[in-house]
Amino acid sequence: MRKPDFVKTGDKIAIVSTARKINLKEIKEAIAILETWGLVAILGSTIGKENNQFAGSDRERASDFQNMLDDKEIKGIWCARGGYGTVRIIDKIDFSSILKYPKWIIGYSDVTVLHSHLHTLGICSLHAPMPIDIHKGTEASMVSLKNTVFGEKIRYNIPSSKKNILGNCKGQLIGGNLSILYSLCGSASSLDTSGKILCIEDLDEYLYHIDRMLQNLKRNGYFDNLSGLIVGGMTKMHDNNVSFGKKAKRIILDSVQEYDFPVVFNFPMGHVEDNRALIMGAEAFLQVHKDQVTLEYI
Structure with a gap:
């Protein structure tokens, strides 16, 4: 399995939604957390988009994820929330760029679709809190995410x-x-x-x-x-x-x-x-x- 490079201060982390809709207000605290870690939040076009329960159409969600996947300056993609919808776009995504330049895909729940698919491709990913709920969790959960993406020893x-x-x-x-x-x-x-x-x-x-x-x-x-x-x-x-x-x-x-x-x-x-x-x-x-x-x- 190939493990993406750990992040460092100044790196860019994209926030996108591959599933349910979400607005900017719901992730403001997550953006602030990234900034305190010395990271730069890059918001995807799906943040604030609506298509019934989804963060935009299947095509729009796939395109947003694809753009962040292909951008070499983006060192990680933090999925904004779960719900349902990632399975609807998984076969629309070209993963060839992440095979060349692995980056962290972060989230849980519906993001399990991405974790499973990436595993079949031989790429490690990160099962962890998401922007919608990281501020509601324990300090230990937040610290575990920070320490993991920065490459600290975990036990x-x-x-x-x-x-x-x-x-x-x-x-x-x-x-x-x-x-x-x-x-x-x-x-x-x-x-x-x-x-x-x-x-x-x-x-x-x-x-x-x-x-x-x-x-x-x-x-x-x-x-x-x-x-x-x-x-x-x-x-x-x-x-x-x-x-x-x-x-x-x-x-x-x-x-x-x-x-x-x-x-x-x-x-x-x-x-x-x-x-x-x-x-x-x-x-x-x-x-x-x-x-x-x-x-x-x-």
Whole structure:
């Protein structure tokens, strides 16, 4: 996997929306944060654009992303928000320039489409808070993004959950939003998970659908040769009037019970306040002990 150069003071970071619409007011605090880091925010044409729920038409969103992708002066593209829409433009984008001059693509949730596709191309990307919500998160999540893009050494130590499956493993970090991973199965953006550490998180889903998505990943071989599983926020889950009978953690454990890899719950990633930056595609070492979980890059 090729890792983009880390940024330095004075570098330009583009802010675009590949999915839902967003206005300038909603990202003013993110722009100010970039400026305090010594970086220059370059706003894409999709900021402030509207096409029903989208930040402009598919053509406009693809064009905005493409322009920033091809601009050699732009050292990173920070996706303004998630929602839905990135999958509608992924096949309209020419990624040849990023193969020559890798740059950081940053975001989470719907941006999982880009993380997955870039992984198939051999380019690392950054699963991290976005302009719409970075100011609402913890100080630790903001610092993790800054330290990661500037190339500081990263090591996460978190308390261990009682439901964790203990063990150590190594592998490239992959994944993101479970619903997006599920939707990409069978496409050119679907992941090869063999020997890797899969990260999943989700928001506002019914418990039976969590089970359905995991069963689909299982049937697609996602767990067959997996090195490890990291579960972030399973936030605001719903149940039907007739209960599914299991919570999200139990659904996940039951889905992977026949496999032999460590599993981590409550990792600070996803639709949670403490959403730490993770380099997708980077080689990592995961240690899951009874009292503590450690994740560091190799």
